[in-house]
Amino acid sequence: MGSVLPIFKTAYYDIKRGRVYQVLLLFVFLMLASSNAFAFFTRGEEIKIIKDFGLMSIKLFGILFILFGLSRHLPREIEDKTIYTILTNPVTRTHILIANLCAYLYALLIGFLIMTAIFYSILYLKEGGLDPLMAKGIILIYMKVLVFSTLVLFFSVVFSPLLTIAFSLFLYIAGHLTNYLSSLADQKNFLGWILLKGLYTILPNFENFNCSDSLVLGTDVSWRYIGLAGIYSLLYGTAIFLLTGILFKRREI
Amino acid sequence: MSIIKTENLTKVYKDFWGRPKTRALSELNLEIHKGEIFGLLGPNGSGKTTALKLMLGLIFPTTGKVSVMGKPPRDISLKSKIGFMPEESYLYRFLNASETLCFYGQLLGLKGKELNNRVDRVLNIVGLDRVRTQPLREYSKGMSRRMGLAQVLLKEPELCVLDEPTIGLDPIGAGEIKDIIQQLKKEGTTVLFSTHLLSEAEPLCDRIGILYEGRLITMGALTDLLEVKDEVEVKVREKLEEFYIRTIKNRDTSHFSK
Numbered sequence: 385m386g387s388v389l390p391i392f393k394t395a396y397y398d399i400k401r402g403r404v405y406q407v408l409l410l411f412v413f414l415m416l417a418s419s420n421a422f423a424f425f426t427r428g429e430e431i432k433i434i435k436d437f438g439l440m441s442i443k444l445f446g447i448l449f450i451l452f453g454l455s456r457h458l459p460r461e462i463e464d465k466t467i468y469t470i471l472t473n474p475v476t477r478t479h480i481l482i483a484n485l486c487a488y489l490y491a492l493l494i495g496f497l498i499m500t501a502i503f504y505s506i507l508y509l510k511e512g513g514l515d516p517l518m519a520k521g522i523i524l525i526y527m528k529v530l531v532f533s534t535l536v537l538f539f540s541v542v543f544s545p546l547l548t549i550a551f552s553l554f555l556y557i558a559g560h561l562t563n564y565l566s567s568l569a570d571q572k573n574f575l576g577w578i579l580l581k582g583l584y585t586i587l588p589n590f591e592n593f594n595c596s597d598s599l600v601l602g603t604d605v606s607w608r609y610i611g612l613a614g615i616y617s618l619l620y621g622t623a624i625f626l627l628t629g630i631l632f633k634r635r636e637i
Numbered sequence: 638m639s640i641i642k643t644e645n646l647t648k649v650y651k652d653f654w655g656r657p658k659t660r661a662l663s664e665l666n667l668e669i670h671k672g673e674i675f676g677l678l679g680p681n682g683s684g685k686t687t688a689l690k691l692m693l694g695l696i697f698p699t700t701g702k703v704s705v706m707g708k709p710p711r712d713i714s715l716k717s718k719i720g721f722m723p724e725e726s727y728l729y730r731f732l733n734a735s736e737t738l739c740f741y742g743q744l745l746g747l748k749g750k751e752l753n754n755r756v757d758r759v760l761n762i763v764g765l766d767r768v769r770t771q772p773l774r775e776y777s778k779g780m781s782r783r784m785g786l787a788q789v790l791l792k793e794p795e796l797c798v799l800d801e802p803t804i805g806l807d808p809i810g811a812g813e814i815k816d817i818i819q820q821l822k823k824e825g826t827t828v829l830f831s832t833h834l835l836s837e838a839e840p841l842c843d844r845i846g847i848l849y850e851g852r853l854i855t856m857g858a859l860t861d862l863l864e865v866k867d868e869v870e871v872k873v874r875e876k877l878e879e880f881y882i883r884t885i886k887n888r889d890t891s892h893f894s895k
Contacts, residue, residue, distance in 0.1 A: 386743075386746055387743070387744045387746075389743070390740050390743035390744055391744075394729060394732070394740055397731070397732075398729070398731060401731060464727060465723055465725070465727035466727045466728065466729060468693075468695060468721065468723045468727055469721065469723065469727055469728065469741070469785075469788060470744065471693075471694075471695060472693055472695075472716060472719060472720070472721040472798075473716055473717070473741065473744040473745060473792075474713055474714075474716040474717050474744065474745065474746070475716070475744055476713060636695070636696040636697060637695055637696070
């Protein structure tokens with residue numbers, strides 16, 4: 385496992401200096417900064433709009449960063465063949481996956497911390513206080529992007545970046561409809577029930593992390609719920625990561 | 638003692654649906670002995686890189702077997718004993734020479750003074766110590782090749798696998814790489830390199846193998862393979878280039894029609 389750290393550090397350095405990360409950070413900073421301007425046009429609901437805008441911007445940063453960054457990372461290492469000189473060292477393919485995923489999740493965490501600071505500064509200036517519910521919303525978004533990251537990594541091991549983006553986006557959308565699949569299954573015959581319930585189990589349930597609307601409206605989400613969502617994201621992420629590891633071990637480069 | 642042994646090693650590349658697409662290597666039987674310099678020769682597309690990749694465990698054989706130091710090539714315990722320089726120096730272009738070598742050293746588990754000493758020594762050998770803080774993207778092709786060789790030397794390997802080590806280099810750069818290869822042999826390192834430049838193989842190799850369309854058409858010690866012509870009159874030994882062209886022209890092609 386000693387080889388994970390140098391690969392992690394190099395991957396993180398590469399991410400940090402990469403255009404995707406920097407442009408997205410700038411873009412989301414501008415979005416957060418402009419949220420005040422949008423709120424100006426909605427009398428009486430300024431704070432709600434700023435909170436909505438803030439959480440949406442952070443989520444957008446996370447999803448776009450993983451989608452356009454991680455989807456290209458491993459294919460680029462294979463295409464540039466830097467992976468040849470790494471794999472001829474005492475490094476397993478699983479080490480490479482762990483290091484790269486961790487580098488992206490770490491960069492994501494740093495990005496989230498920067499944006500949270502900006503978001504709370506704007507809120508403080510407007511509201512004169514710090515709403516702890518927003519922090520809960522941001523934690524749930526991070527968990528959601530964590531699950532999404534493992535899916536993107538999974539596809540990037542098999543497909544080109546373009547197909548990875550397409551399949552990941554498809555699953556992202558499908559992952560928001562799984563509760564609908566479950567309720568639809570109850571109305572179907574046995575075969576339909578098996579099929580829909582199977583899909584419900586296999587697909588990620590992104591709705592588990594979707595509490596932004598209620599949090600913006602001031603409805604609290606318990607720490608127990610957040611803990612359970614965290615366990616779900618870790619279990620689902622680990623399962624997808626293990627599958628990715630099996631596929632990557634079999635892949636010829 | 639065999640460092641690398643292949644038995645009927647065959648590689649057929651498949652398409653996305655698993656259908657056979659290209660037969661890159663056919664029934665390769667090869668033994669590379671400890672301490673020798675072995676040249677794998679052949680024109681472009683003859684299967685040299687595929688053979689090297691199979692020996693390094695980067696791809697899997699379709700049929701046949703390959704063992705390196707008696708172990709399967711993907712065995713993790715082998716990796717610190719093998720240095721590999723790919724056809725182009727595939728290194729992180731945003732790192733400089735010191736950072737690159739520190740990165741590879743850390744992958745080997747080296748740290749502290751030992752790592753720094755080794756990095757300094759290797760940069761000295763390849764002549765890049767004066768540009769060690771310059772990012773690799775600013776390096777010329779020759780400097781990049783030397784950097785590729787530096788990451789091999791850093792390992793102090795028992796086996797060096799070099800894919801077209803002097804390609805794209807000027808005569809001085811190529812000469813320096815050849816000197817390093819000869820030095821490696823003196824230190825007891827086994828060197829396997831592929832090339833299509835015959836002038837490169839002739840002064841270096843103890844033995845050569847010639848691949849053509851994925852098949853090994855001849856193999857042996859250079860002294861045995863190169864015939865002695867006009868023994869009575871002039872005693873001019875046949876050049877490797879003549880031997881190579883003659884071997885490829887006279888190859889047995891009956892097996893290709895199967």
